[in-house]
Amino acid sequence: MTAEPTEVLAEADALELLHHGRIEIEGRLADASNTTLRAEITLHGLTRRCVYKPVRGERPLWDFPDGTLAGREVSAYLVSRATxxxxxxxxILRDGPLGPGALQLWIDEPEAAEGLIGFVPAYDVPQGWFPIxxxxxxxxxxxxLAHADDPRLARLAVFDAVINNADRKGAHVLYAATGAIHGVDHGxxxxxxxxxxxVLWGWTGRPLPDEAVSTLHALTACLDGPLTGELEEHLTVSEVQHVRLRIKRLLRAAxxxxxxxxxxxxxxxxx
Known part of the structure; x- marks a missing residue:
């Protein structure tokens, strides 16, 4: 049975599709600085789009000499899942038509989706938005440059602080038809x-929401379990240790x- 493209996949089903589906490349996303391909992936009659970032298409970065951008993309997902x-x-990380790379489920944004980040006239910053x-x-x-005072973005700001995201552009925030927001491009x-x-500096110095504090405590517990080993498959031991340190600092400052x-x-x- 083929699911409709608008049907939301359960996470377990999405991972099964990404791990075992047949990949057919549709084309390259021209705006990306590294090789980024849109593809269709099919398993048992179910077809979805995905983003495929082969490791062989990565441009070396002098300040990120260890590991791969694909591995960092997967690591960001692992931390997100733990929260x-x-x-x-x-x-996930798997072999594809151009070799090993990161494979990520494609998020379709409704045409009428209203962004929560952008440039607005200085005299007309929307009520409830933070000018940055x-x-x-x-x-x-x-x-x-401003963004909404939205709890979904606040979660993303906390997440970015945990993973030390060096590139949270407005275009890296996607708005799903379900009302959820997603962050992408974590290489x-x-x-x-x-x-x-x-671009999410609107809450600078403000107290963390109670929900964020409890989530950070839970994330620390996850690092005491399998999550550390999963991250060390893609990151250096020191990088994983610093995830824990950043969480500790966030909790101490609150x-x-x-x-x-x-x-x-x-x-x-x-x-």
């Missing part, structure tokens, strides 16, 4: 040095982190 927040779409940075267009008109995460770079002073706080382009 229970479902922020990162199901992602000032900008001007080619005509000199003033704009603000430059998990560095041992503080490289947090994001506040959203502040922008770094020795590293650009906002990625470019921001959206």
């Amino acid at each position: 229970g927040w479902g922020l990162v779409p199901p992602t 940075a000032a900008a001007r267009d080619d005509d000199g008109d003033a704009y603000s 430059v995460s998990f560095h041992v040095e503080n490289k947090l770079r994001t 506040r959203f982190p502040k922008p770094p002073t020795d590293w650009p706080a906002i990625p470019w382009p921001p959206v």
Whole structure:
């Protein structure tokens, strides 16, 4: 039986499809800096789209010399799954038409989906949004980079602090038809040095929500179990240790982190 494309797959079914499905490449996503391919994947008559990022298409990064970007994508999913927040779409590492790579379930965004991050006229920042940075267009008109004060984005901000995401652009946030939001493109995460770079600075210095605190405690418990071993399949031992350290610091401060002073706080382009 072939499921309709709009039908939501259970996580276990999505992972089964990604692990064992037949991959047929549709084309390349031209805006990506590394080889990023959209593909169809089929198993037992069920077909979905996915994103395939082969390791052989990765450009070396001087500040991420260890492991692979694909491994970091998978690691981000493993941490997301452990939080229970479902922020990162199901992602695995497997062999594909161009060799081993990260395979991630494709998220379809409704045409009418309203984004929660972007540039808005400086005089017309929506109520309930945080202005993050000032900008001007080619005509000199003033704009603000801003995002909504939305609990789903707040979860993502905490998640990014845990994995030390160095590239949370507005375009890396997807809005599913279910009302959930998803973060994608986590290849430059998990560095041992503080490289947090994001557009989600609206809660800077504010207390963490109680839900986030309890989730971080639960995540620490997961690291005492199988999660550490799963992450060490893709990250260095030191990188995994620093996940635990970042969680410890977040819990000790009980506040959203502040922008770094020795590293650009906002990625470019921001959206």
